[in-house]
Amino acid sequence: MKVYLKYFLPLFLFAASFKMPGQDALHSQFDYAKSLYDKEDYYDAVTEFKRLLFFDAGNKFGYTANEYIGMSYKMGGKFSDAIRYFVYSEINAANFDELFTAKINIVRANILRRTTDRALDLLDSMHVQKKFSSKTGDVYYWKGWAYIFADRWDKAAESFSKTDSSRTLEELCRKVERERYSVPFAEIISHFIPGAGQFYTGHYLSGLLSLGWNVLWGYLTISAFNAGRTFDGVMIANFLWLRFYNGNLQNSSKFAEEENIKISNRALNYLQYNYSGTKP
Amino acid sequence: MKNKKAELIISVLILAAAPLVKAQIKSSENESRWVKWGKADYSYEIKDSFAQRDFSFDEKNPGRFVLKSLLNTYWYFISDVDGDNCSFNPTCSEFFLRSVKMTNIAQGTLMFFDRFTRDMDILGKIGHYPYASNGYFYDPPSLYTLNKNKIIYMPPSAVVSNE
Amino acid sequence: MRKAFLIVLLIFSTSLPQDKKPGDSLNLFSPPNIKKFADYLFCQGDYLRAAGEYENYLKTNYNDTVEFKIAVSLCSMDKYSEAAGRFADIPPASALYQLSKLEFLKTYFLKGSLTEYRAKYSAAGIKSGFRYSNEAESLYNFSYLLNDGPLPDKNKFLASYMGSDRDSAIKFYNWKEDPPHKSALAAALMSAVIPGLGKFYTHEYWDGVFAFLSTGILGYLSYSDFKADHNFRGWLFAGLAAGFYGGNIYGSAASAQLFNAKVNFDFTNMLKNFLSLRNYFIPNINFCR
Numbered sequence A: 001m002k003v004y005l006k007y008f009l010p011l012f013l014f015a016a017s018f019k020m021p022g023q024d025a026l027h028s029q030f031d032y033a034k035s036l037y038d039k040e041d042y043y044d045a046v047t048e049f050k051r052l053l054f055f056d057a058g059n060k061f062g063y064t065a066n067e068y069i070g071m072s073y074k075m076g077g078k079f080s081d082a083i084r085y086f087v088y089s090e091i092n093a094a095n096f097d098e099l100f101t102a103k104i105n106i107v108r109a110n111i112l113r114r115t116t117d118r119a120l121d122l123l124d125s126m127h128v129q130k131k132f133s134s135k136t137g138d139v140y141y142w143k144g145w146a147y148i149f150a151d152r153w154d155k156a157a158e159s160f161s162k163t164d165s166s167r168t169l170e171e172l173c174r175k176v177e178r179e180r181y182s183v184p185f186a187e188i189i190s191h192f193i194p195g196a197g198q199f200y201t202g203h204y205l206s207g208l209l210s211l212g213w214n215v216l217w218g219y220l221t222i223s224a225f226n227a228g229r230t231f232d233g234v235m236i237a238n239f240l241w242l243r244f245y246n247g248n249l250q251n252s253s254k255f256a257e258e259e260n261i262k263i264s265n266r267a268l269n270y271l272q273y274n275y276s277g278t279k280p
Numbered sequence B: 001m002k003n004k005k006a007e008l009i010i011s012v013l014i015l016a017a018a019p020l021v022k023a024q025i026k027s028s029e030n031e032s033r034w035v036k037w038g039k040a041d042y043s044y045e046i047k048d049s050f051a052q053r054d055f056s057f058d059e060k061n062p063g064r065f066v067l068k069s070l071l072n073t074y075w076y077f078i079s080d081v082d083g084d085n086c087s088f089n090p091t092c093s094e095f096f097l098r099s100v101k102m103t104n105i106a107q108g109t110l111m112f113f114d115r116f117t118r119d120m121d122i123l124g125k126i127g128h129y130p131y132a133s134n135g136y137f138y139d140p141p142s143l144y145t146l147n148k149n150k151i152i153y154m155p156p157s158a159v160v161s162n163e
Numbered sequence C: 001m002r003k004a005f006l007i008v009l010l011i012f013s014t015s016l017p018q019d020k021k022p023g024d025s026l027n028l029f030s031p032p033n034i035k036k037f038a039d040y041l042f043c044q045g046d047y048l049r050a051a052g053e054y055e056n057y058l059k060t061n062y063n064d065t066v067e068f069k070i071a072v073s074l075c076s077m078d079k080y081s082e083a084a085g086r087f088a089d090i091p092p093a094s095a096l097y098q099l100s101k102l103e104f105l106k107t108y109f110l111k112g113s114l115t116e117y118r119a120k121y122s123a124a125g126i127k128s129g130f131r132y133s134n135e136a137e138s139l140y141n142f143s144y145l146l147n148d149g150p151l152p153d154k155n156k157f158l159a160s161y162m163g164s165d166r167d168s169a170i171k172f173y174n175w176k177e178d179p180p181h182k183s184a185l186a187a188a189l190m191s192a193v194i195p196g197l198g199k200f201y202t203h204e205y206w207d208g209v210f211a212f213l214s215t216g217i218l219g220y221l222s223y224s225d226f227k228a229d230h231n232f233r234g235w236l237f238a239g240l241a242a243g244f245y246g247g248n249i250y251g252s253a254a255s256a257q258l259f260n261a262k263v264n265f266d267f268t269n270m271l272k273n274f275l276s277l278r279n280y281f282i283p284n285i286n287f288c289r
Helices: A002-019 A020-038 A044-057 A062-076 A079-091 A096-112 A114-130 A130-149 A153-161 A167-179 A183-192 A198-200 A204-226 A228-274 B002-035 B064-079 B092-102 B106-120 C001-015 C033-045 C045-059 C064-077 C080-089 C095-113 C114-123 C133-145 C154-158 C163-178 C182-191 C198-203 C205-227 C231-277
Strands: none
Touching: A002 C205, A020 A228, A044 A153, A044 C045, A062 A079, A062 A096, A079 A096, A079 C198, A096 A114, A096 C205, A114 A130, A114 C064, A130 A153, A130 A167, A130 A183, A130 A228, A153 A167, A167 A228, A183 A198, A183 A228, A198 A204, A198 A228, A204 A228, B064 B092, B092 B106, B106 C205, B106 C231, C045 C064, C064 C080, C064 C095, C080 C095, C095 C114, C095 C133, C114 C133, C114 C231, C133 C163, C133 C231, C154 C163, C163 C231, C182 C198, C182 C231, C198 C205, C198 C231
């Protein structure tokens, strides 16, 4: 009996060890794929993670590999593909943390893709669900980012104010909101004084030109009516004065919008390159 | 002796060519890198779609210099402050300039009058012209030079992004 | 005892690696597994990765189907020159040889240069003893519908088509023989007689109305100003009216050309859709059942 044990125990162990290489193959494949991901070789990383998933019959890597594929696509700027694989990772999530991370990954890719409405919808639905109540702060944090990318800095500031640790972001958003020009205001003041909206946004020369043309055509219209040349008056008013008056209104709002984009872009540029916190 | 010299010359040539071959391999590697992909440059910034005027001068031709000066003056003092009246891309004045450049002043003028008529037609435009990416109707002068080979027809459902 | 142990060990060591479950003790990069993964990618439509994996497989094994699928992948990614090269590599002994010849010609057809395509067709020696000579000829004939050269004789053209293909071929041939084009000269002449009429002829009805109105109104204004001795205004409006009149004649001719371009575009699109639906007359093999 002892002899049998002496020979067959090692044999049994040897046989049992044959089960391991398969697992090892998958694990080392995972390590290999991850090393490609770490090297920023995202195309090949996607291939290798796909290979891992293809041979992972037990679906051990269903969450992680899909998440890495999503991240690789995201780093390659392919956000729609990224979202698809984050959704697969969400389907394969095994616990609450994985589920939450997957959902936030989908939100972040939506933010970068600028489908911010979708991101906000997802975040809103997370607000309602009880199981995410412990994560309210995170949800507000990403809502803030979604509003930033939607160019709604006031709402962004409000969202950041509901988290515990986003004072810098909140202040940045408030600052941007203060700096921004009001488009309706620019248009309204240009209704009363042509060129005023242009002055408000710092486009003085264009403002002066608008004012000059409107004064000229206005004067010519009125003097034509005064001289009884009604036809000329109507013609000048219709084809010239009105044209330049409308042009003045269009420019006032256009300039305000252009300046606002510049202001937003300065802040966005800062966020992309100088802000060190978690970003989408 | 001669053979040795030839051998030497050949080997020197091969050595000199090696970096070239290497560069060739490298560029094909880059190409495959490009088909495959690495990290993308993604910008957070908003792209604005406001059209920018090209105020530059064409200095070589005196006729065109005068035309462009007049056009620049018109753009600065009138067109930029009298509102958005042209629903086409390129605008009517730019269409005129490009038509003259493509053909001559007489044909360019005829092309401009035709364009102006089509611009006045407020009823027939929708579903007739393709859109440019800035939302205007795309209508380049190349379609109207009477040179069949220059016509690249695009259906109204197309959106043109390079203008 | 030792003998028994050795025998058992031998049995174990040979049998164990074979009856493993999938996922166990795998070599993910063994040629069969590379091929399996590549087939999966191919059927998912990820052709770039599929082609790469098939290439890896070919490094250690030769398989004509794999070679063929690389070519199909390249063709699906619009890399026609490379695809043509791969199709040409399929050896005559392969069961896919005849089919790959058809595919080879198709890639040249899709590549865009019809002269190049026709040269390849002539060089391929399709006529004698080729199983798919009818299919190849069907595509070849269609190449005459896509450019402006002379058309082949109708009966010769239609010889290779059967059934509903024949009806379509007749329809396309007739169109090409007598396309519904408009004459630029006629359009110009019409607009010279009545401003805007040429644009009606080219189906630009509203443009025609506005051309008629602009010329008419400016002409009338010029006439009435001359009558009232406002000579400057008279000349101004006369000049503008002349500009619109001339511009409309010119524009009507241009519009006829544009009309023809549109008609050609629609025809070409219809033809290409037809060819794509008919798989360029190539028998379909489904690799992803």
